[in-house]
Amino acid sequence: MRQFTAVVNPTAGAATAAAALLALARRLREEGADLRTEYSRSLDHARELARDAGQRGRVVLAVGGDGIAGGVGGALSGTGTTLGLVPAGRGNDFARALGLPGDPAGLARILLHGEPRQVDTIEVVSAVHDRTVVLGSVYAGVDALANRHANRSRLLKGSASYYAGGLRAVTTWRPARYRVTVDGTEHTHTGYTVVAANSGFYGSGRVIAPDARVDDGLLDVVMIEEAPRRLFFALMNELGTGAHVRRPQVRILRGSEIRIEADRDIPYGTDGEVDAVLPVTARVLPGALRVLC
Missing domain, CATH: 2.60.200.40 (Tumour Suppressor Smad4)
Structure with a gap:
């Protein structure tokens, strides 16, 4: 069973992100998955948390909008660590491009049982x-x-x-x-x-x-x-x-x-x-x- 570390930015859309993660967490744990939550202080801190979790072999969940998805995903680019997105922001555009469902049950199925897909990133x-x-x-x-x-x-x-x-x-x-x-x-x-x-x-x-x-x-x-x-x-x-x-x-x-x-x-x-x-x-x-x- 997969082990997850959720990286959340509490200063940006905190209530929405917390609600999305809470609804998802129950379904992941019911299936026997291990889920830990880390609250970041900034995008740089979120990147650090993501890299640390990835080095321990955990799947990293970026909880929030495109800012934290891009920050966490960028930090994991080229590392081999698997990323999961929990759309809980204003735009959620990369999650939309991937066709991720908005309901917690559908998202939980993908995170628990879906196969990783190799996608491109952008070096800036x-x-x-x-x-x-x-x-x-x-x-x-x-x-x-x-x-x-x-x-x-x-x-x-x-x-x-x-x-x-x-x-x-x-x-x-x-x-x-x-x-x-x-x-x-x-x-x-x-x-x-x-x-x-x-x-x-x-x-x-x-x-x-x-x-x-x-x-x-x-x-x-x-x-x-x-x-x-x-x-x-x-x-x-x-x-x-x-x-x-x-x-x-x-x-x-x-x-x-x-x-x-x-x-x-x-x-x-x-x-x-x-x-x-x-x-x-x-x-x-x-x-x-x-x-x-």
Whole structure:
């Protein structure tokens, strides 16, 4: 029977994370599984807890949203340790890409009896982060600014905070001039954002890269060009289904190493965390992580 260590960040969505873990824990223990819970003080501490548990041969559960999933998953990338996700955050986009069920009984079955799947991760290198590894995507532009607003929102939660953050970001956005290098080939781009996507989802269920796959060894690079604001708002609505990719203002490339630069300090985000500005380089690490899904 598997042995689990759950890593929880009590400062972010504590009540939701605790409730999700409590509902799951009873089912795991009823099956005879061993479950220990560790509360992290920060993402760096969560990474440390995850690595320590992995070295003891335990399956590590990341309990929360995309931030802790990316932090814990990144820490386990390349180690051979198996990761399980307990979606309990605002976005849960990587869990969505893996098709994980939302009900505790269905999730418990996967964690107890599912076979690990090898998925890709993303190595991120910048002046701020010498090297870090994340799961879902790297995005630089108005979406990162919207994410920052959503993270700082005290009144709105879930997708509502993303939507409000998006409105605030778009109304003040000035198109940026980007230089995007994909596997050594340089592309110029003026517009709203550049996204290097491992997962097809970001921003709480928005389908930014419909053809992205977490196990194909490539990143889908989505570039949204300059357009009138009314058209951009229409495009934002189409992110719910992925229909935006049919618009001429959307350009998609694919590659294994992406360098994103801009003509000014543009914020970029990774898995829901926004704390740096361009330039940044994203490299895919094929099959680097074992995930129960």
